[in-house]
Amino acid sequence: MQNEIIIAGFGGQGVLFAGQILAYAAMESGKHVTWFPSYGPEMRGGTANCTVIISDEEIGAPLVRNPTAILAMNLPSLSKFEPLLKPGGTLVVNTTLVDRPVERDDIEVVAIPATGLAETLGGKRLANMVMLGALLAKLPVLLPEALKAALENHLPERHRHLLDVNMEALEEGQAQCLAIHMPVP
Amino acid sequence: MQNEIIIAGFGGQGVLFAGQILAYAAMESGKHVTWFPSYGPEMRGGTANCTVIISDEEIGAPLVRNPTAILAMNLPSLSKFEPLLKPGGTLVVNTTLVDRPVERDDIEVVAIPATGLAETLGGKRLANMVMLGALLAKLPVLLPEALKAALENHLPERHRHLLDVNMEALEEGQAQCLAIHMPVP
Amino acid sequence: MPARGTIVVNELYCKGCALCVPVCPPGVIAIDTTRLTLKGYNPAVLVTEGCTGCAVCSVVCPDAAITVYRDVTPRREKSLQVSS
Amino acid sequence: MPARGTIVVNELYCKGCALCVPVCPPGVIAIDTTRLTLKGYNPAVLVTEGCTGCAVCSVVCPDAAITVYRDVTPRREKSLQVSS
Amino acid sequence: MTLTFPEQIVYERPRAMVDVHTHYCPGCTHGTGHRLISEVIDEMGLRERTIGVASVGCSVFAYQYIDVDFVEAAHGRAPAMATGIKRVLPDRIVFTYQGDGDLASIGMAEIVHAAARGEGITVIFLNNAIYGMTGGQMAPTTLPGQVTASSPQGRDVATTGRPIRMAELLAALDGPAYIVRRSLHDPANIRKAKKAVRTAFEVQARGLGFALVELLSTCPTNWGMDPAQACAWVAKEMVPVYPLGDFKVIEGIY
Amino acid sequence: MTLTFPEQIVYERPRAMVDVHTHYCPGCTHGTGHRLISEVIDEMGLRERTIGVASVGCSVFAYQYIDVDFVEAAHGRAPAMATGIKRVLPDRIVFTYQGDGDLASIGMAEIVHAAARGEGITVIFLNNAIYGMTGGQMAPTTLPGQVTASSPQGRDVATTGRPIRMAELLAALDGPAYIVRRSLHDPANIRKAKKAVRTAFEVQARGLGFALVELLSTCPTNWGMDPAQACAWVAKEMVPVYPLGDFKVIEGIY
Amino acid sequence: MPKELLKGNVAMAEAAVRAGVEAYFGYPITPQTELLEHMAARMPELGRTFLQAESEVAAINMVYGAACTGARVMTSSSSPGVSLMLEGISYIAGTELPFVLIDVMRGGPGLGNIAPAQGDYNQMVHGGGHGDYFPIVLAPAGVQEAIDLTVLAFDLAEKYRAVTVVLADGSIGQMMEPAELPPMRPLRSETPDWATDGAPDRERRKLTSIYLEPLDEEVANRRLVARRIAVEENEVRWRGFGLEDAEIVVVGFGTAGRVALSAVRAARAEGIPAGLLRPISLRPFPTQALKELSDRARTFLVVEMNSGQMLADVRLAVEGRVPVEFYGRMGGVVPYADEVLAEIHRLSRKGPISRAIRHLNEAEGD
């Protein structure tokens, strides 16, 4: 059983870090995992993304054409990745920065105002955790506890003081998700 | 029919030039010919040599292990090349600078005091032509006229004034050769 | 009376670096944090009256995003010819 | 009375470059054109009396072919210690 | 844009700048460097006989932004490439645009020899005291104590030496005609820089020889500063180490 | 040789010189350079902790002639190779012996950066204004108008620039501790050269930093002169272009 | 040691540190730079040598110098930087010195781009430098393997006094995976008997790659050839999947090998008898293993992120016994598993000629 998750957004939105937290959680849950970033100058100013593959067996290709889940934190990311999502896959959209509806109707959509929620919790930068929380609620690939443990263990020293709000953001994302996400008829 | 001639001596003795004159003469006599020098810093101060191959057909290897003729203008050259000469081959020795007798008895030897004769003709530097003359007398691979023509056409401008003495040196070499060379019993 | 002028910030180029803001003598340029350009930046804008068309903002703009207009005075015209 | 000395030229090293000849103050070194070294050069030799052991030839010899001997005077001995 | 009263324009984007959004970070003065060159190309009317040589660094895409024939050199070799062009097309204007890693580190031999030969090219040298493109490693121009990705404890002069001052070094050669240092950190200095860039192109146009303008530049991203702080840092930290001024100006240029 | 009265020896071949006939041409002052280094190694007792770095040029076989551990560098890279050695063995004495093609042409980047880093090595730089090993082509140090195999009409400064004066160039850097130029063309100068070579090794032994001695040298063979003429040519033609003297001597060396 | 989530570049750097590397000389280049940066932080704190060289040319010659002293030494770079090192690599090989080079390959030729590629295969495996020399080349396909091969590289380099290369593509350098680092090894205690370390009380030593007399140079060349033969006998490494009954044998190294693994798994899930051989040592190449497979298999498919460089070595092993087809993506494109699966489908149907080759001909126009 293998899950392929792409997290994408603007440079500053912490998409690479969100992917790493997911990867740590997977590793500490005894799963095989790979984290693969977009890298280099083309990132400069522009958008960033990473692919996290979580599997029960040794992982082959570190990149996939059609992932099973996508976290789109801004409009360019949605436009780029929505078409690639596997039918039946999960799409988490940050509605705060995406002003258009999702186009596909063969996928599971979680529309959540992550950046908005994050600001209420203590700052935009938490949007990535809100998105992660929402993903887990919809696609229980890992236990929320595992994610929290990963945050606990791997939040960089200089951000230690933000541990609690990051936790809250995760929970908020989960909570909201169950409440607000709109399954396609 | 192919002749392979190695001309060897000290750096200053004009062995490379002698080889070139031979090669020009061969070319202008319509033969196939290759001239191959020892080159590079190992020549510095030390000894120089070149291999001239004259043939009626396209020439393959530009170097041979056992040449048909050797012009040894000094002792080191004799020591190095005498053992390599093809049995029955021709060895021209500059006795002025070689104080020992030839060792092999399965070859044709022309012992000629080339440097000595050269000095009487106008300078050591002519020894190479004396040796060439001697070679041709013994081994008529080319017509003496061809050699003279080559000298005529290819003696560098700055040495033009030495043309006549070079010619004399050639002739002297031939003349002496017939007189003094000692065929082995 | 002081010279009068205006600027136009081309949002295709502007990256909201704000280098133009502090150098503006009358201080009439600001970053508009309410809008994102197509490239995702908050652009610089002329916020109040008083632009003298001194063009100092255009001198610092790394992205050549600013066009500066001003009433032509003979003096300025002369110096213009010099530099072009 | 002038100091007395002598030199020995090692023909394994000497290339007959003659740099030592003109620098010798008493002019007692010359190139021996009658002999070739094993390497094919005409070596330098001490040709007459008068070497003061000043060692200037050894200073110019590129091939460190010259050994210089001389009667030791106290002064020299001191300076020897200095330089070695 | 169409203008009803063109005579009213005090400043407008140079024609020699291509109408595209650049990849440079906000406030990066590479853009300023490009702009000055473009203005000079416009003013001198060189667009149709100029060939640019981009180097490897953040300015690797200079060829996309300045509207003249352009080539892209190997890292550090722009002066050699420019030499190849100038030697076969002596009547063209050939310039290189190089960063400090490119010119002062890997490209040291090529810039010194081009300068020593008095190669008739113009070199615009942006010194931002760091390797920008690769993510902020130490350059030979990095300041003592400056923290970079490859000098995490700050540049240690005991093991890596002091910053190389290229303008001063090249001025020690007989070859160059014009070697100056300017800065891009504020309007007054940018105006001076513009004049120097113009002179550097004029030196070539007049066949006077090798011209190089070192421009102190910012890297807000890898310095971890906002653009305004970065400009202040140039004034406060860089200028003392890299004094502005003329280091070599042969007879007849001014 | 065995000596009955050793105290009588005024001069004898340095122990650090291997007992072999060198491949150098008669009168070539490369030999003098080797001799001075060997004398200094003897006098300072460095034989057992010195590592030499030979370069590519006629002195490529220096490793056969000086009796210390030796390595042979790639053309121009001796300073980088010496850096690699010195960094892992800081208590050893590491020196390079380089010609002018090696150091001033292909090796420009490596020598400038080693000097700029203040690398704790000693560089003995023989400048004979030509490429000897390859048969006499032009070097960056070749004199204006000098005829060489690759400047058959004489060096044309308009197309190849003026000679690069390495000592002056390197002295423009902050890094080096000791940069001087001496000559090997007569006894007085050779004595001065010897002192400088000794100082350059002492600078390293005392941990004071980068030391370079440029030695004007002859190439009778490729200059087409006899050894004495060649020495005279150094005095008459080279010294005016390459003034002898101290270009950088930091506090505390003298 | 517990597993950590490690980035390939950092993992290789730390593995080298634990393997006892004493000196690192390098120059920044994407996608290798994190390796240099890790060394910049770690080596000084351990009292070892780190120096950012002025260029790759300088870096390799600093390595050359340090290697002469017998120190464990390394450098790392990426494609264009490695090209600049080739003269130095040839010198080091000619001087018979050990050292480790890590090449994190990017898209080429020329400046190209920084995406993962495998275009340096020939350059590293068949000697991009001048003359005959034979680096040992190891190709990791994941972070754990990158760690293990980095450590192995130092041991092999010293065992055979050979240039040893860890040839990774950009994705191996940039990806993170859980992996276990080896314990810290003590530093080398004694100095090899050939080292020029300026030590007292012994005959002086010389290290050089010059042999003016060709017959001497030939003897040195024979030593290199002899070591190559020994390496070929002892150091071949590869991994297989489903080879027991494979009719279609896919061959790929590094990231291409991982992608092929996904494709082969999918094929087998569909009942197609496919298998994978992933060479780990590219030199020595698993020629024997491929030869044996070529007696059983029906066809081979070589998958590379280049225009078909390892392909030649596979064909030399198979020697025409069965067809060897090729699927390659170039210029930094990482193939998706479905592309390789499509090739396997085609081959299982004995379809038309390879799509890869088809593209190429299409391109002939432009």
Place this chain on the structure above:
Amino acid sequence: MPKELLKGNVAMAEAAVRAGVEAYFGYPITPQTELLEHMAARMPELGRTFLQAESEVAAINMVYGAACTGARVMTSSSSPGVSLMLEGISYIAGTELPFVLIDVMRGGPGLGNIAPAQGDYNQMVHGGGHGDYFPIVLAPAGVQEAIDLTVLAFDLAEKYRAVTVVLADGSIGQMMEPAELPPMRPLRSETPDWATDGAPDRERRKLTSIYLEPLDEEVANRRLVARRIAVEENEVRWRGFGLEDAEIVVVGFGTAGRVALSAVRAARAEGIPAGLLRPISLRPFPTQALKELSDRARTFLVVEMNSGQMLADVRLAVEGRVPVEFYGRMGGVVPYADEVLAEIHRLSRKGPISRAIRHLNEAEGD
């Protein structure tokens, strides 16, 4: 033109001049130096560009610049110098520019020596630089051929916008033979439509080897592969001797091919059915011709002045149909014809394994 007695290096230089080379950039190195020296004298007197660069790195990048303007441009060097040019060569190939490189090979690896060798075969034929690119490589075996191939090299370089290499061994550069030079060609009159020559009245042009987007880089790579295929279809060149009835086919290029010719002649004189195939174009390689021969011949003998580099290409052509044996000398040793003849004797008696290989194993000890 009448025949003249010409030294290979001088002949190639003058041939380039007559072929209309407009700019030469180079750096001295034995055994190539006379080529540079001839250019130093000739180019200025013709008002063309000669510049002795500060290094081979600078030389190749000067060539790169000049080539961008559409000028006919060249450089020349020998083994270590060529290694330093590989980054630049990869850039030029990636930018799809024509230029001619003459490599007069010497003994290696490392500083090696200046004697004739063929150790740069892989470096030149299989792309010593990073990334996928495919130089055209021509190998002369004599002075006349060196002249003809030099002229051809410029035409092929421009026809295919490809790096074109004349790969000569030191003996070709140093020997003199009678040869005829071509008439002086007029200089190129028009400029290619891709040249960045700063000309007025047209769209500006850019020349670069960077394609940040892998899919774009792949398109560029496909153009290179497509040209390689076209070159393989149109430009294969080789010479045969006694192949009609040859049971033992000897394969050698350059000087090794000449030596083999003497040996094959001698063998035939003894009635041994030997023949020679001497590849003239090494890339494209005469694969088809060898394939056809391998259906008729009993065995192949590859002779090289290296450890067996072209050997792999011969084996790829023969694909195991018949045995391919190897005789090589290394490090600057030029084999004598009698050594090759001995191998032919051995093969004609189906003797024990090759002497060359025997040496190699013997050497294993040291």
